[in-house]
Amino acid sequence: MSEFDVIVVGAGPAGSSAAIKLASEKMNVLLVDRADPPGSKNISGGVLWGNDLEKIVPNWNKMAPVERYITSKGVGFLTKDSSIDVNIKSRKFLQGVTGYSVLRVKFDQFLAKRAESAGAMLVSGVTVENLAFKDGKVIGVVQEGDTITADTVILAEGANPRVAIDSGARRPIADQDVAIGIKEVVKLPEATINERFGLTSKEGFAGEYALGFLEDGVEAGGFLYTNRESISLGVVINMGHLRADDKTYSFDIMDQFTDHPSIASLIENGKLSEYSAHLVVEGGYNSFPKQYGNGYMIVGDAAGLSFSNGLMIQGMNYAIASGILAAETAIEAKKSSDFSEKSLSRYKEKLMESFVAKDAYNFKGIEEVTWGKLAHKIMPSLMEDVLVNMFLTDGTPKKHLTELIRKAMKENNVKSSDLLMEGYKMIRRM
Ligand SMILES: Cc1cc2nc3c(=O)[nH]c(=O)nc-3n(C[C@H](O)[C@H](O)[C@H](O)COP(=O)(O)OP(=O)(O)OC[C@H]3O[C@@H](n4cnc5c(N)ncnc54)[C@H](O)[C@@H]3O)c2cc1C
Incomplete structure (x- = not known):
């Protein structure tokens, strides 16, 4: 008999959502994250779009450490001398669901703690090294040479899924599957942010930018989101271009973005409090790897599930939704005591029926x-x-x-x- 019903590798939005769903249904779950606390190595722009968390944490938006609700959305076209902005600020955004700006260090800890209070065992600061196999089936994970067993393993390791790749559970990442994201968090007083963006303290702005001032051939997009007392901003750079040209550096592109007059004026007198870099999943439907096998499922960024169309970057909502679907599949597998590839292929069916795969399918080729x-x-x-x-x-x-x-x-x-x-x-x- 296995030590756990399910081991979830990674306590980002995908892994913690899976663990919350599993533990709420009385499954015996181990949630492992290499970071202590979980979230301290994670980066998003980040606006959490949509309302998928409501399914597993009712009234989550009243409890979670969200920064601002997005009531104002902008797209900017920047050239060396100019900025042409198209902004929409609408009271209609208050009637439907848009998104919340979040800071991952706080937000991921909230989710991981919810998993723990639902009954999951949370282990932070531990890196899973590999999957454990027996007779071609995944039977758990390996950490410092020890095998911890589970009926099902959910891999939620994010955009650089070393465990999935090294164990042969998914194909390696190709250049076109990912971009490089650079992000800064700049602290500013709440009143200054409100004044600069025409907001109240609960309202937020999310802007995406085409960086037309970059040298020909270098392709990158910018983003800028308001938090309560800070601004998150950064660039997402095409990996192919960085590789092809050894004179283009990601940090230079970031500097050019933050130095652009119309961006510099928004962060003027701010204090830089974070500077980070991370892979962004970009490949779309055609880059989906196989997302399940004998005894395992892959969720979130690790499964290539994200969406970007130049007007918004979305990954956290796909991570949450896929984590919940994988958890549902693991619960069904437990009921039938069948953890085979065929049984877990139900996860793929659920993905295909949901907005997660439908968005990617309907927007095939958007990356071009x-x-x-x-x-x-x-x-x-x-x-x-x-x-x-x-x-x-x-x-x-x-x-x-x-x-x-x-x-x-x-x-x-x-x-x-x-x-x-x-x-x-x-x-x-x-
Ligand atoms: C610059 C940037 C801007 C973005 N902006 C947005 C945005 O505005 N909105 C949006 O929705 N999405 C955005 N994204 C995408 C979003 O961040 C991801 O889609 C989302 O974080 C995926 O969640 P995940 O749980 O799959 O992976 P992650 O959030 O990456 O979590 C993976 C977790 O696994 C852990 N882990 C990894 N390997 C191991 C291991 N071997 N053992 C134990 N633990 C392990 C990590 O510590 C981490 O906690 C952005 C991404 C970047 C980089």
């Missing part, structure tokens, strides 16, 4: 748009040329919009047929 030249380079530059020339008054006769657009396209070396094709591709994929 988010990393495409149109969004990153051409649009910021075209918009700048058209809008600046529309408002500059130099004593010469005014020009029609069509004329301004034609001139901007010529100066940016863009053909209308290419713009139409790329624009159509972008709208269809988004």
